[in-house]
Amino acid sequence: MEIFNHNSNINFLGMRKFSIGIAILLMIASIGLIVGKGLNYGLDFTGGVALVVDYQQPVTTAEVQAALDKGGIEHSLVASLGGTREVSVRFQPTAAMMDEAGKVNLDKVASVATAALTAARPDATVKSRDYVGSQVGEELRGDGIIAALVVMLGIGVYLGIRFEWRFAVAAILTEFHDALITVGIFALVQREFDLTVLASVLAVIGYSINDKVVVFDRVRELFRSSRKAEPEEILNRSINSTLSRTIITSLFTGITMAALYFIGGPVVHNFAITMLIGILVGTLSSIFVASPILLWLGVSKQDLMPRTKENPELARRP
Amino acid sequence: MSDFPRWKYALVAIVLVLGIVYALPNAFLPVPAVQITANRNGTVDQALEQKVSDALKQQNIATTSIEVKGDHLLASFINGDVQRTAADVIKSALGDDFTVAFNLKSTVPGWLTAIGAKPMPLGLDLQGGVHFLMQVDQNDVIDKQETRHADDIRSLLREKNIRYESVTRNAVRGQGVSIVLKSAEDRTAATNAIAAEYPDLTVQDGPVTGDRFVLNAVVRPDKLRELSLNTIRQNLGTLRNRINVLGVSEPIIQQQGESRIVVELAGVQDTAEAKKLIGATATLEYRAGFGTPQQAIDAVRSGIIPPDARLYKNHEGQPYLLSKNVIVTGDQLADASSTFDQQSGSPAVSVTLNAAGAKKMLDFTTSNVGKPMGVVYVERVVDTKIVDGKEVRTPKITEEVINYATIQGVFGKNFQTTGLRSPKEASELALLLKGGSLAAPVDIVEERVIGASLGQDNIQKGFKAVMIGLALVLLAAAIYYKLFGLVADIALFFNLVILVAVMSAIGVTLTMPGVAGIVLTLGMAIDANVLICERIREELRNGSTPHASIRAGYEKAWSTILDANVTHLIAALALTTMGSGPIKGFGVTLLIGILTSMFTSVTVTHAITALIHGHRKLKTLSV
Numbered sequence: 001m002e003i004f005n006h007n008s009n010i011n012f013l014g015m016r017k018f019s020i021g022i023a024i025l026l027m028i029a030s031i032g033l034i035v036g037k038g039l040n041y042g043l044d045f046t047g048g049v050a051l052v053v054d055y056q057q058p059v060t061t062a063e064v065q066a067a068l069d070k071g072g073i074e075h076s077l078v079a080s081l082g083g084t085r086e087v088s089v090r091f092q093p094t095a096a097m098m099d100e101a102g103k104v105n106l107d108k109v110a111s112v113a114t115a116a117l118t119a120a121r122p123d124a125t126v127k128s129r130d131y132v133g134s135q136v137g138e139e140l141r142g143d144g145i146i147a148a149l150v151v152m153l154g155i156g157v158y159l160g161i162r163f164e165w166r167f168a169v170a171a172i173l174t175e176f177h178d179a180l181i182t183v184g185i186f187a188l189v190q191r192e193f194d195l196t197v198l199a200s201v202l203a204v205i206g207y208s209i210n211d212k213v214v215v216f217d218r219v220r221e222l223f224r225s226s227r228k229a230e231p232e233e234i235l236n237r238s239i240n241s242t243l244s245r246t247i248i249t250s251l252f253t254g255i256t257m258a259a260l261y262f263i264g265g266p267v268v269h270n271f272a273i274t275m276l277i278g279i280l281v282g283t284l285s286s287i288f289v290a291s292p293i294l295l296w297l298g299v300s301k302q303d304l305m306p307r308t309k310e311n312p313e314l315a316r317r318p
Numbered sequence: 319m320s321d322f323p324r325w326k327y328a329l330v331a332i333v334l335v336l337g338i339v340y341a342l343p344n345a346f347l348p349v350p351a352v353q354i355t356a357n358r359n360g361t362v363d364q365a366l367e368q369k370v371s372d373a374l375k376q377q378n379i380a381t382t383s384i385e386v387k388g389d390h391l392l393a394s395f396i397n398g399d400v401q402r403t404a405a406d407v408i409k410s411a412l413g414d415d416f417t418v419a420f421n422l423k424s425t426v427p428g429w430l431t432a433i434g435a436k437p438m439p440l441g442l443d444l445q446g447g448v449h450f451l452m453q454v455d456q457n458d459v460i461d462k463q464e465t466r467h468a469d470d471i472r473s474l475l476r477e478k479n480i481r482y483e484s485v486t487r488n489a490v491r492g493q494g495v496s497i498v499l500k501s502a503e504d505r506t507a508a509t510n511a512i513a514a515e516y517p518d519l520t521v522q523d524g525p526v527t528g529d530r531f532v533l534n535a536v537v538r539p540d541k542l543r544e545l546s547l548n549t550i551r552q553n554l555g556t557l558r559n560r561i562n563v564l565g566v567s568e569p570i571i572q573q574q575g576e577s578r579i580v581v582e583l584a585g586v587q588d589t590a591e592a593k594k595l596i597g598a599t600a601t602l603e604y605r606a607g608f609g610t611p612q613q614a615i616d617a618v619r620s621g622i623i624p625p626d627a628r629l630y631k632n633h634e635g636q637p638y639l640l641s642k643n644v645i646v647t648g649d650q651l652a653d654a655s656s657t658f659d660q661q662s663g664s665p666a667v668s669v670t671l672n673a674a675g676a677k678k679m680l681d682f683t684t685s686n687v688g689k690p691m692g693v694v695y696v697e698r699v700v701d702t703k704i705v706d707g708k709e710v711r712t713p714k715i716t717e718e719v720i721n722y723a724t725i726q727g728v729f730g731k732n733f734q735t736t737g738l739r740s741p742k743e744a745s746e747l748a749l750l751l752k753g754g755s756l757a758a759p760v761d762i763v764e765e766r767v768i769g770a771s772l773g774q775d776n777i778q779k780g781f782k783a784v785m786i787g788l789a790l791v792l793l794a795a796a797i798y799y800k801l802f803g804l805v806a807d808i809a810l811f812f813n814l815v816i817l818v819a820v821m822s823a824i825g826v827t828l829t830m831p832g833v834a835g836i837v838l839t840l841g842m843a844i845d846a847n848v849l850i851c852e853r854i855r856e857e858l859r860n861g862s863t864p865h866a867s868i869r870a871g872y873e874k875a876w877s878t879i880l881d882a883n884v885t886h887l888i889a890a891l892a893l894t895t896m897g898s899g900p901i902k903g904f905g906v907t908l909l910i911g912i913l914t915s916m917f918t919s920v921t922v923t924h925a926i927t928a929l930i931h932g933h934r935k936l937k938t939l940s941v
Contacts, residue, residue: 001798006859147896154888162881171885199831199893199901203838203908206889210842210882214849217878245845245852248798252791252848253841259787260837265779267443267830275838 004244012239013232016292023177023289030184037187042194043077048092049109050130055085056123064089064117067124071116072096075192086127089113106130148179148202155209159216164304166297167216171209174290178208182278192270200271204278207253211246211286218242219294220304229301235291243287250283322928330925333917334812340819343426343437349382350401351394351423352408354416362391366416373411379404383423389742394423438822440584441829441903442570444777447584451764454577459549459758460491462649463537467519468495470674471512471535478511480504483530494536496524505531546576549758554579557760570827579760584827601648602669602735602747606641606682607690607722614639630694632719633739640692640719645682648696650675656744659736665744666736680730687728693721693735695747780833787837788814791844799851801940805926806847806919813843813911813918820910831904839911845882846919849875854941864936872924879920887912 012019053064061078064087068076076091096112099105110129117124152172160168182204186193218238223229254276261272354370356362363386370393371384379400384393393408395401401420409418426437442449464487472485475497483498499505509521512533518541524532537545550573557579561569570582608627614637617623627639653670671679682691697716721737738744792810795803817836821828854871862870890912893905931939 001800002855003798006855143896143901147892147901150896151889151892154892155885158885158888162884195901196831196834199904200834202889202893202901203835203904206886206908207838207842209889210845210886213882213885214878217881221874241856242852245848248852249842249845249848252794252844253838255790255794256787256837256841259790260783260834263779263786264783264834264837265776267776268780268783268834271831271834 002244004247006244008240008243009236010240010243011236012287013236013292013295015288016295019288020292023285026181026184027177030180030187033184033187034180037190039183039187039193040190042075042192042197043090043092044195045193046092048090049097049104049106050088050090051110051113052127052129053087053089053113053117054125054127055087055121057121058085059087059121059124061087063120067117067120068113071112071119073113073116148205151202151205152176155205159213163216163220164299166294166299166303167220169297170290170293171212171216173293174212174285175205175209177289178278178282178285179205181281182274185277186274191273194270196268196271197274200274200278203275204282207275207279208282208285211249211282212290214245215239215242215286215290216294219291219299223299223301223304231295231299231301235295235299239287239291246283246286250279254279322924322932326921327925327929330922333816334922337812337816337819339430339433340435340823341815343430343435344818344822346425346427346437348422348424348437349394349396350398351392351421352401352405353419353421354391354393354408354412355389355419356416362386362389366391366412369411370408373407374404377403377407379407392421392423434823436822436825438818438828439825440777441827441832442582442584443830444780444828445584447582448765449583450581450762452579452581452760453763454550454553454579454760455758456546456549456577457491459546460542462758463542463545464491464495466674467516467535467537470516471495471497474511474515475508478507480508480511482508488534492542494519494534497533497535499531499533500529502526502531505533508533550577550579553758553760557581578763601696602651602720603647603694603696604645604679605692605694606643606645606686607692608639608641611638630692630717630719632722638692638719638722640694645691646671646675646679650678654748656741656748657734658741659734662736664736665738665741666734667738667744667748668732668734670732671730676731679733680728683725683728683730687725690722690724692719693737694718695720776830780830784814784833784837784840788840791840795844795847799847799941801930802847802851802854802923802927805923805930806844806851808926809847809918809922810840810843812922813915814840816914816918817907817911820914821907826906826910827903829903831901832907835904835907835911839908839915842886843911843915843919846875846879846915847923849878849882850920850923851941854939858939858941864931864939867939868927868931872920876920879916883912883916 064078065076068074068078068089068091072094073091076089079088093104093109094112097104097109099108106129110126113129114124114126117126152175155175156168156172158168159171179201182201183193186197191197215238218241219235222234222238226234257272257275257279260268261276264272354362354366356366367384367386370391371381374381374393380396381404382394382396384391386392393404395404405418405420412418424431424437426435430436468485468487472482475482475485481500481504483500485495485497488494488496497508499508505523509523512519512521512535516535518538519535520538522534522536524534526532554571554573558569558571561571561581561583569584570580572580605628608624613624614629617627617629617639618637623629624639626642628642630638630640632638650672651669652672652675655668657666657668658664659666695716695718721735723736738747788810792807795806795810797803799806814836817839821832826832850871853875854867857867857870858864887909890905890909893901894909895905
């Protein structure tokens, strides 16, 4: 079975001004959203408040979660404390829980939460309430950013050695594009950005680089094998001939992430949705963004011929 | 014709068999159990086993097994509820001499355990457990350090015959020690003496008023930093030792930031017990003996203790009077190891003191040969109980004389402490002394108990997601690439098996992000096969023969697969080494997954393809 026409010869490079334009626009929009609207950082990053709630009758965590959602306390983390009648709840305080000075008031937190919980189950009582520190989050946030930078740097160095510096630059730029837009979408929809999402953004970087390298590899191969090597034509042929693989792989990976999203439960929800967004963005940028950058950087046949400099003796031979 | 060498077939076969064997333990689910470990005064033996089983029988609690395993007793139960009631019963039956903790008993058959096959430990999110965030009290470290420096400087000045008015800690913490001397000459002499003796200190002249010549000694900032790092490191080591006693599988004990420690104990539900152990300290104190044994007995009878003495007892209840002044304490200890006394052959702990401690010991023994000295074992345990819904923390200090003997000769840095009851006790004490006392107190700033019910739910959903994701990809590959798709499917399945086997063998803790990593790996693993199949199709279209197409497909796809996977590997490696918590769990899974998938999707599929097509003449390929 084949879905894609293997003789496709779409002129992807021909629409480079258009596609790069959109890419830059999306990046600017993402930066705007991240700076302007900000990310909805989860408890991992911001800290929040933690309550211990007692019930007279057994209760499920889903029940508590639903009650909190109904009462306007969203994104709460509910965990059972050993038995079935005691749960711990963590969430970010809402506006109703602040005092005049804009500071979190634990008494208000307790009363708002109690109201939400008793509306669903009158036998609920808030036993203790506490702050959860945010310091930890900040330390971890720093780690995450460093990790992302090291990932990009490491990939760049490897590609620089295995291919050529233009490929490394093109890859890193597209990486950056993919990660930024994925995060930008998070800022747009204001989904909670927690550690799992951070992990998946890093995974998106990994996925998308994998995708680009396949195209780059074909570029290198075609440059080396074709006699007449017009960069634009080579790049177009590379994208076209890897097109079905790019899409099929995205489809397959997308299927598993969709399974995770629909079946994997709330804990991996964020991870799966981020991956799905990232896979889509990464696939599109492999097709429309990475190669035009290569072209602009001026990649040519000479850059990719196997180097013989290392052994001058060998190079001199006919 | 087949261009697939025989040794590669053998390799594939061996790896697949090993993969299956080492993945197998995960199929045996552990059962809830209660673990009983002896404290200083208890022993784990048949009698204890009998006692536990009697106590359980009395309350009509059924056990599935009770057995002594090494240094602990393990009783397993049908479910978590029974386990909980049983633990309460055992605790009340055994008293303080034993630590009773929740655990899980493995049901993996012996032959698998014998070859090192073990199931993946499950993370906190999957199994439930406790999470502590602890703050190390760095102020305490500075306080201790400065107090000690003040003492040391005082004795140094006395020794060098330098007259001083006072040596005191400055009011502000971290400002060091202030020394007031009588003259400028004395001050110069003191500066030189301190600089020579304590290179960690920076000495600076302070203001002069009348005949008060002030000198300030401050710990060098880099030393202070080193000290605080060492403190947290020592605390980490200590916590690790203690948590091992709890018998928790795969505890996570890691430093976070400069003064925080995260402890996560999967499978533990009893925070009070965990906290008790985490907060405990044990140390030795060497004190001068006081008076005669008769005086000690009199003191017990009359209740009148001489003002300079303290009354202690040994484990048999025999009283001793020891001086109130401590000669050396455990924190002046540089090293400790268990050994046997050369003369009596009884178990002993060989102790090495640091310079300051050695000097004190030398001074004391020089002037007190023939007099008695006592060694006191001090254990501080913080007992946390819930009283009226509130947490009440009561420190419980156990002090016990373990050795009381006459000083036979002068000694300083190295010496032995005898009086221990068994070699095991000696080695435990040595361990406690070496990494045993917390370098600085820790406060638990955050404590979370994650219920197992949430974990069970997570595990089921995660498992279902993996299976459905796998099934869908298998189906899609088979439809799209026909026979080659089926071959890729087999490889993908084995990839899962080998991935699980490797994770189990090296003991990676499986967490929910880890499950996500597995699912992602499954999706990505098929990529190599997509590359190969697309290549083969291309070659066929270009008019190559089927055999040539297969060969060219594998050859040409290989460099792409390598480049793509190495770059991906770099990303996974960064996640693993730099991330913490969920990021790390995910990174490790991804890292292993990429490596195993390179093997299965290239070598394994090639082997199968060669088996199917290798010796036949082919007109077409099902790809």
